[in-house]
Amino acid sequence: MRDLLELFQLGGFVLPILILLAIVSLAIVGNRFWVLRRARIAPADLAARAGDLIEAGKVQQAVKVLYENDTPLARMMLVALQQVGQPREVIKEVVEESGRHEVAHLDRYLNFLGSIAGVAPLLGLLGTVFGIMHAFAAIGMVGAGDPKALAGGISEALITTASGLIVAIPSLMFYRYFKGRVDVLVLAIEKEALKLVNLLVGGGAQ
Template identity: 80%
Template sequence: MRDLVELFSLGGFVLPILILAAILALAIVGNRFWVLRRARVVPQGLVERVADMVEAGKLPQVVKQLYENDTPLARILLVALQQVGQPRDAIKEAVEDAGRHEMAHLDRYLNFLGSIAGVAPLLGLLGTVFGIMHAFAAIGAVGMGDPKALAGGIAEALITTAAGLIVAIPSLLFYRYFRGRVEVLVLATEKDVLKLVNLLAGGKS
């Protein structure tokens, strides 16, 4: 514990900022892992059940089931059902508009995570600059004869550089992963929704 406190003090004012950034990044990663599960976005078999009930003329039951499901796919399917009797282009346009809103929810916080990945190395570099400045200030005060006088500045430079990279690298990896995850889920959603659009428009499902 004492070593951690000493390490924290050697990191200068930049290290607490990087620690805060790391905490925020961890919170976003945990949240996105929970939200971007396939079962929470594109429940398996939902569109097939909805299509069967629509073909059986059970629209009230379909609406009730979609309200209870409360997933992005269910909300988009509900919008499609509200356009029953409209031309295919009208149904598709309404569905695409609903899809854009749901896409925004899936993308939530990802831009901030990407910003952390981009800013953390710069904060580390800033800490490095201040550490070197402190080292040169120590040289100016006591000369080169006392290595201990330089240790504080050098430690600050190294600690903040390492901390910036430690925060940035995982943040960037998770940012890329979640971006890819969102794209996969969006494609799966579009595929399922299109089946119902074709059915409602009188085409093949």
Template identity: 50%
Template sequence: MLPIIVCSIIAMAIVAERLWTLRRPRIIPQHLVAQVWHQLKKGKLDNAQLQQIKSSSPLGRILAAGLVNAHHERTVMLESIEDAGRHEVHGLERYLNMLGTIAAISPLLGLLGTVIGMIKVFGAIQLQGLGNTGALAGGISEALVTTAAGLVVAIPALMAYRYLRRHVDGLVVDMEQEALKLVEAIHGQRERGREMAVEAVG
């Protein structure tokens, strides 16, 4: 039972920490791309502003990686965003593997406890015979408690793991879309400027 109790405490701590850390406003601040684009158009995006964006959120760090390479070609900017995105995804998925492991091993720990308990019960039968059925029933029920405890820990842990994994996947997709908006805004405007220059020369 002790390993199962430890697993339950760790699982609750991970779920609470991830729910707090993975809040959407903290990961993807509302209107961040619009604010960055507004500052960029006004020419107010200096190093201090860039560091502020970088420290604000995971999305801010992805956008900052793209802005550093905004003067390069579109592919270079996208590659820098993808590299930063991979690093941020790793941070978003922190502790989730441990939560999944707890969900997987808790029933096995419960089953192990039951098997050990049943071995003790059969050992008692061998020594005392089947005369004391009350003691045998009590021993069997105690052995089965570990399986129930393992399942009680594993089922919520598995549900939380699936939910958090899905939540992270959704955040990743939304961050990619927000970053692409900035890329298209910067390079779209650059392309329009080139077209206008060509038309003026023509």
């Protein structure tokens, strides 16, 4: 504990900021892992249940099933059902527009996570600059012959540089991972919703 406190003090004013960013980054990662589960986005049996009801002519029951499942897939399928009687291209366009709105919801916090990945190394660099400034200030006061006088500034420079990278690298990796996951999930729910479009226009599921 004492070593951690000393490390915290050596990091200067930049280190607490980086620690705060690390905590925020972890919170976003945890939240996105919870939210971007396939079961929360596109339940496995939802499209099949709704499609079977529609094929049986039980459209109102299908609507009820979708309303009871407040998921992106259910919302997109409801949008499609609201366009019954419209040409296929019109329904498809409305579904794709709904998909774009769902992307915005699924992308929530990811831009901030990407910003952390970009800002953390810059903060580390800022801490490095201040550490070097402190080291040169020590040289000016006691000369270059006393290594202890330089240790504080050099430690600050190294600690903040390393901390910035430690925060940035995982944040960037998770940002890229979640962006890709959102794209995969949205394509999956659009595919299921478009199958429903085919049913609505009498083309059959493809």
